[in-house]
Amino acid sequence: MSKKTFELSRGRITARRILFLLLVVLTTFLALAMITSAFLQNGITPTELMLLILYTLLILWVSTSFWTATLGFWVLLRGGDRYSIGRMPPTRGETVAGPPRTALVMPIYNEDPTRVTAGLRAMWQSIQETGRGEEFDLFILSDTRDPECWLQEEVNWYRMCADFDAHGRIFYRNRERNVARKSGNLEDFVHRWGGRYRYMVVLDADSLMAGDTLVKMVDRMENHPGVALIQSPPLPANHKSLFSRILQFASNFYGDIFVWGINYWQLSSSGYWGHNAIIRVQPFAKHCGLPKLPGREPFGGEIFSHDTVEAGMLREAGWEVWIAPDLKGSFEELPPTLIDYAKRDRRWCQGNLQHLRMVFAKDFSGLSRLYFLMGIMSYVSSPLWFFFLILTGFEAYVMSQTMPVYFFGDNLFPVWPESYVVEMTTVLLVTLSMLFLPKFWSLILGILNWRRLKGYGGFFRAALSVFLESIFSMLTAPVLMIYQSKFVFAILMRRSVGWPPQNRDDHRLSLWEAIQAHGEHTLIGLVAGWISYRYVQGFFLWLIPVLAGLVLSIPLSMLSSSTAVGQAARRLGLFLTPEEYDEPRIIQLLKQNLEIVEAADANPLLPAEVSKVTDPGACALHLALLPMRPVKKRQRHQLRALIYQLVEEGPEQLSPADRRSLISDPESLVKLHTLSWSDGKDAAG
């Protein structure tokens, strides 16, 4: 296969990257010059030196994000970028025989089977509506360990095949051992069936992609044989809680400028976000086999955040990796509460910090190293901000204790202390501007595109939503800062967090849950507030926004978890997104299928709470899908002992692993099924 590049010249790529880096470095340098001039006057103290180092790192990070958004804003003002994968002319390469076949692959792990199935059904229907359904197969790659969830996934899969007459087109397999988590799951797919497909579209359990979008992605890959991966920018959709609706609005309203900005400077060396992306199978198989890192977790072992590493491997092998900012119809879901968001962050934090080692990998280019560093910085910036605040408070205290000396030596006239209020205020304003201007850019784009703004409820509602979102993000930022700082320290202390499944269901937080999660934040806020008010009153005033977020974290977290409040905001037209205003077909299909899947599971002959092992149909299906494995005599005795234990003590006394062993063995499964009908108890729990 050819790796012929586009007409996009090397010079243009370099020029764009130099421009971007210059803007970032110059902004950092200017901000730093101002703050240094204030510090230098009386000689730099060790605290000030530390502040300077921290500020340099933080302002670098902030200006990277700011200039990405600003370049994206500039590109959108000019009507888009001709150097984006959607606008590039097709490139010639070696013709590959036969029509392209694409596998939609969804790795899942103990996810809600109803939502997973409804999403897959919606995507399948949407693909069929394009008229090109024959080019696609669908794989549910289950790593699910929970026995009930496993059985339910199988039944849902079979019903899907039956409903769409897609036997032999929609596939399901459950791995016996979930080696290397998601990346191992995908690797297993490539190992076993990769030869059947030219492309695979990797989905997450909460992914939703319109058929049109999938077809466009395939066409772009066909048109550009040098491209190994195209990432679609997924937008959050279908949310109800206030927290997720605010985040959904923010991603939707501000997302465009960031994605176009990323495309502006990354071009053909972009990244991979792990899902909602199309991948050319052959180069992926050739270059993206992930090794185990030497040492133990959290820095060694299996690579957690595999996507960034895989994209790096493809780029280093000479393949192009693009983001497609113009592709719509790609959706994902967000955690419904602040606590769930933090839990997800904890997993991602470990994955990104593990990339510290990848920065020292010999075979990666400077750009790949930069991406690894950016991922690391997205979490390390929190403890850096935390230290920065503490040191600033300390410095303010020291300054407040210093008595100014007006007369030196024999001077008759007083020497007035110089004021650096102008410099320091400028630094603060520059930093705040860089944080808030991207929101303003998006609002300007909205004003220029009235039709787009209508989807956000019109100008006034959109502007009010931006204002309220800014307040909300300002209040939640200190809470997330403390969470992420804790995660970073825990990981640096070599405490692995594992890879637990993520909670995606709406649920209102109870007071007790909120106190458990945010009690320490409230306490930190109160103590920091009292100390700063007591000792450095000037600093206290500056600290109020941070303190407010911490002190109000319990009511804020509870209120934002509410779906009632989220829906009330929607009725008022707040945090509205175009997908809520005018629901796309794929989301309509998702909602229809959620109802269908829930209704299909209600068997009038069996109570809803019985185990799937009791259901003869589910049990037969499970048996049909189990692989033939010879069972050793000792294992057979162990399985029988487990059945006795289950009968005598009840299924709840068995661990999920034991219950899984039982339903993984055909003989034990049939025994359990019969017992569940004969002893008046649901044997499988």
Place this chain on the structure above:
Amino acid sequence: MTPSTTQSPAPTRSSGGAEAIDAAPILARVAHYWRVQGLSDDVLIASLSDDCLQQARRLVGRASAEQLLLRALEEAQRRFDHALANAMGLPPSNDPHPLAAARAALMLTPEFSADCLFAHDEATRQLKDRLQACLPRNTPPESPIDMKPALLRFWLFQSTAR
């Protein structure tokens, strides 16, 4: 959790004097089991349930009600599988998968009724072809490609093993 029973047949008592077992709940449970397996003809269900209970009695004699029910259910499974294997033309085998696949297709596809398994008429003969198209095919034939772990070499750290 006990599956709910519906349409319990009239209570009958098994022979055996003082140690007699009330057969009605057993028959009701077996009948319910037939229904959940996809049978809907009440007369057929009653007759099959009774046959299963008789066979269970022959096997276990004067055992407890629980034992009797267990054997009756196993007999129901055996009869169902036998009828299905006949309908599908499946030869006797130790591999439970083909029969389980047919059972799953029959029970999970709403358009099928299991009554025809015992009718021995044209519908039974047609069932084979219709079921064949609905058999679960969870994975396609494999078409493997190699995916070797890449070698990562590090400064300051140990490299990965290939």
